[in-house]
Amino acid sequence: MGKEKEVLGMPQLHFICGKGGVGKSTYACALAKKLTQTKMRTLLVQVNASDSHSAILKTAPINSNLEQVEPLLWVLNVTPKESLREYLLLKVPSKYLYKLIFDSPLMRAFFKFVPSLAEMTMLGKIWHHAEEKNEFGQPRYQRIVVDCPATGHGLRFLNVAKTVYAGVKKGGIAKEALQIAQTLADPKRSGLHVVTLPEEMAVNETLQLMKAVHQSKAISLYRVVMNALIKPIFDEAAKEIIEQIVTSPLLSDFDRLLTCGQKRIAQEEAEHFQVSRIQNVVADNINFLQLPLHVGGDENAIMETMLFKLNAFDQAKDF
């Protein structure tokens, strides 16, 4: 049964992109939780981040050690250093040679100056986990949710395997880079979620990202998430009434209420416009999820509400 669902359902690897402060991490956590609720063994990954997931999920601090925090949920914060260490341990036969390389100032300098190297090892580690099998020969992690670095770097991160392959072409590294690039480019295996806010700058950046991803073909867009939308309250009739009262000579005490009403209408209209900008460019096969703004509550509570909406959305989409 579980297997059937896997075939029909989403890809294994989910990359969550978006600029800082749009609720990307909260969404990543909510998505991971949702996947565990559909009985998927799920790995949730932060990419060299200052750990925010532990506050959202209410767990102990999350570091570069992969930990199980729930029966079906594993968490990890990948770092370039730890990823390189693991990679070298895997590839370099002698412990002495490994130490020599890892501790060498030349290697450190090289690592620092070749940014794609750091990203490549991190992506490589994530890919390695995607390929891992358990004792029954099934994927150890049926779903992996990757909370990518904020947009600019996020895109480079997703392109890095392609870049490395194009730059190296021959040898073991090239072969692995190609495999990773193919895994990301395959819509059956990987999908991109772009998270944004109903604000001009955020939507600008999102449209740029969508275009860039479309052009590079490094990964397929799976979903666009518009977060923190206010609830539309006022209809056209209400708008007319407000305008009528605002111009009324009787207006005195409660002008503040009315101004707020007007502001609310302006905000609703502005957000609606930003939603339409995304709607204009999303293709039919990409789902567009709209999430409401939350007032109050801690990060965990916000994530729980998001999770609830996410479930409702997927049911409506008949997954």
Place this chain on the structure above:
Amino acid sequence: MNFSDEILQKKIVVCVGAGGVGKTTLSVAIGFLAASLGKKTLVMTIDPAKRLADALGIHVAGKPVLFNQKLDLDEKWQPKAPLYAMMLDTKTAWQDLIIRLSPGYETRQSIFTNRFYQHLSEEMAGSQEFVACEALYTLANESDFDLIVLDTPPTVQALDFLEAPERVLSFLDQEAFRLFSAKGFPFLGGTNRMLMGMCSKFVPVQFLQELTEFFGVFSELYEPLVQRAHQFLHLLKSQETMFSIVLAPRANAIRESIELVHALQKRKFGVDALIVNQVSPFVFFDGSLSEQEEALRSLLFSMVLEPQKRDQFLTSMSTMLNEERKRAKEEKKLQNELQQAVSVPMFLQCPKVPPALSLNEVLQVLLPKLVN
């Protein structure tokens, strides 16, 4: 302590804060406030929203543009001295810096196409901040502005801004220079030569050449850059500079700002103002909302309206009010937490302004709040 009085004493205002909190808008408002107080002011920003850039007339990056529109504001708020705005272009700013510091024309040309330079100047974390500091420093020393307002680049974490000089410097660490400098590279001994041999199996030769070239040029620039970074820090820590932290009244932003204030104070930067922006208008309201609601109700009943439309309107209004009440309560709680956790001379609140407002309308709302 009063914001206007403080501004009069300063030469630089740095606005720090996470992205999406209205930092740019507030920086512009601060600029207008300073101009209204008679200071020749420059607002320096990196990536303004299109509406704001249009309103300020900054379409070309890299140089100050005089704001010369007439604003519909009280005489009190009208600029009494020229106000300039400027959009910073990171790429050009880096080039300017290299040209200023590097000795020969030839070196410069080759460095601009070098991919390590491109990484340093375009993509590396801290790079924008570093040149923003540089531009600020140069303008503060070489121009006759009475005040420069710097809208710092949006960072995930506001502290990134202050760590930027250090980061750029650690990227250019001396040890690496010794190893890679044009002279040293071919003569690498033992282990390093072996490692280099291994590296060259994985990466194209051209790549290593570019790396060597990068170090070749930057080994000359290292010392001047270090000096520069120290000068920035000195300027930012001086009495002439005022730090304003801009934040939104949200739980994570409050927590982050508390950490930021502590981190700044620990590093001996003076935090002069906390500006909580995007505050619910109801936080400013101390009358009775239910009375106002009642008054609104009787007004509506005195008007000629279709009952259905009227009822729908009243429902919408009360939904909005309930939401706003809840938000105002939450925001007040958060602001109390903030005030208790840190000690900062000025604490300001600015209301949320809808994105559709014009610059004129935004200033009408924000300016009085800044001096309040």
